[in-house]
Amino acid sequence: MSDMTINLKIWRQKNTNDSGHFEDYILAGVNEHMSFLEMLDVLNEKLIKEGNDPVEFDYDCREGICGSCNMVINGKAHGPKHKTAACQLHMRTYSDGDTIVIEPPRAGAFPVIKDLVVDRTALDRIIEAGGYISVKTGAAPEANLIPVEQDVSNQAFDYATCIGCGACVAACPNSSASLFTASKLSHLNRLPQGRPERSKRTIAMVEQMEKEGFGDCSNYAECEAVCPVGISISSIAEMRREYMKAIF
């Protein structure tokens, strides 16, 4: 396949206080095997050579595991492919002449730092509130003294794979962080090791989520649709039940 020319419409914002705007770029020579982020690298090389400021975006692993990338592509967090992070997307998904709109994940709790880079430390503060099992180094019993049913362990694993990207927040009309918070609760609360702190953890994390300015969940399920690792929305129902139980 020959190279493509892609029309890009990218959100540019100097800093948190700047109001920001879209800018148009035409990028020729895009190869179908390039990853989406490599396409942006190529754009940036061009901008730098022309003496312009490159587009800032977050990334690290470029293989869908670190959760750094989270841009919104044509209105969808992480872009069009199901269970695929933005960094795992390839340009073969697009055709010559396509227009691609790229924005930061927008939420009140995620202030823009520059261009597509946002501040997601609110998610860390939710974990800080109680997203752990309180065991000190050295205090652990021999590992096989805590048998865990294989099903339970597998379910816990599925919830534990959340990469903390915040796409669920960006996709939610209420900017809720429910899927993120619930995935951690569903991971830890169902394990025998996590039982003792179950109520305390649930209350602390849910309340921190509210404090950070994330909205409520109204069951739109947009979060599940964009989640790059397929965290199930059933975790949110679990979180609600657990929370009600804990506060009464």
Place this chain on the structure above:
Amino acid sequence: MNLDPKIPSGPLESKWSTYLRDVKLVSPNNKRKYKIIVVGTGLAGASAAASLAELGYNVLTFCIQDSARRAHSIAAQGGINAAKNYQNDGDSVWRLFYDTIKGGDYRSREANVYRLAENSNHIIDQAVAQGVPFGREYGGLLDNRSFGGAQVSRTFYSRGQTGQQLLLGAYQAMMKEVHSGKIQDFPRQEMLDLVIIDGKARGIITRNLVTGEIQKWEADAVVLCTGGYGNVFYLSTNAKNSNATAAWRCHKRGAVFANPCFVQIHPTCIPVSGDYQSKLTLMSESLRNDGRVWVPRNKGDKRPPNEIPEDERYYYLEERYPSFGNLVPRDVASRSAKLVTDEGLGVGETGLAVYLDFRDAIKRDSREVIEAKYGNLFDMYQNITDENPYEIPMRIFPAVHYTMGGLWVDYDLMSNIPGLFVAGEANYSDHGANRLGASALMQGLSDGYFIIPYTIGDYFAREKLEKISTGHEAFSEAADSVSKLLDKLLVIKGDKTIIEFHRELGKIMWDKVGISRSKEGLESAIVEIRKLRDEFWQNVRVPGDKNYYNKYLEFAFRVADYFELAELMAIDALDRNESCGCHLRDEYQTAEGEAIRNDKDYAFVSAYEFLGVNGKLETKLHKESLNFEFVELKQRSYK
């Protein structure tokens, strides 16, 4: 310079317990008075920070990413070793120790490696208690898988995401201590220099990556957990932000750098597809259990692989290594792939790939069986390459993966600068000339959970540390030198981008300081690196300014350091006139291409002292000799 490893005396089995018996303690009341800086929040940093805070120390953590949870450790796939012997297959602390020493081709310290094996079991206990969801058997107990370089099944795993789950466990432990107030966490803060006062490490200089502000931080000790330097090669399996700057800045301040040329090249990665390529993706080496590696027997055979008949296929690993076949260790597999592609037998558009073929395994076991074993890997391959590996053989090629070299440390994991401790991939301690699979996670967590918390206390109890503040002139000197360097990079405004320079440097390194090395090649690499470095300082174009978020400025600073480290790697490779582990010198191999180790002259750790850069890197080699009291040195053979 006296590089005393400070290894406790006595039998191997009791060195660590003797150490723990004699270690000096700091009382709980006094712990509160100490402040410790932990740079990096990967497995080593997060586990060290959490454990130190639990003990009552005041801890400051720093990382480049926007959250501690995103450190490169998150990407580790396969698993973590431990000597639990849950499979009853004859494993033991001794065997794990022995496999690791042998796997490292006898270029690591016996005492450190033995302690690592001893700690391995506690790591699994700790992780399980934290809620890390390891793979389990029907009965609810922990499961194991096999990994290269061992005859027992001792690898614990969380599907293909073991690094993620272990890191989240350590990160959560760390966040628990942020909550308790014992840790202050500073993401998006990059350490750019070390501050030394009265010969001791007393603080760091960082750049706030959001505001660009240069900040000064004082402490009683600094623990460096900043990962490996594989990205010197530009293309590697490391995350894009993995880099050598923190370690290199410490080196320039006096910390000795050990075994810089020991770099592991992983044989099964997805090949480069074009010059826009930004990083390489690892495919688990477990694929070699069922895939057969081959290339066409005839040069220039451009037929699609499935049309090449059996007798025109060269199954080079099976032919050359009949007893291990496709399961030879990583270094041997990588080297063989290079040999056949050098001969012009490589496949794919670039000629820099070999086939990994599952046709026969599918015929033998059925597609379903292969899918159950490797489904997610096959999907990942197809997502990246757009080819179906059930029908067309995979194309794979070696890629830079891990660096065994790093800052020199003694048994306490302290560098030669008092108060500067180094843990995880950033130190050189346990893997010798080659690391076995599933042992980096083990080492990072052993260092962080179970070694640093003791050894740092011993340091505090022994040393009298004067009270200092960031008003000390050493802080302003370091901060000024960082600012000047940033300015120097920004004013050049040349014609070539940072990535263009980095890619060129990577190519020199890959061609001449990569899978195989020769005297001639290394000498010319040194000349080329110097020339390119001069050009970099005259012609690099760094966009934007320093007082706001500017990723390319971060990269420019790191690439500037790679240019110096690269030269040191080549110098070390040239000095080591033997082949060992991942270090293959063309001159030191048998007629059949097998490595020849030279224990008489090279059973030492090379430890370099920085003297200056003046057109060329000025450096002084010190040697820590390796004494093997407990194992017998043997030549590895996989024939």
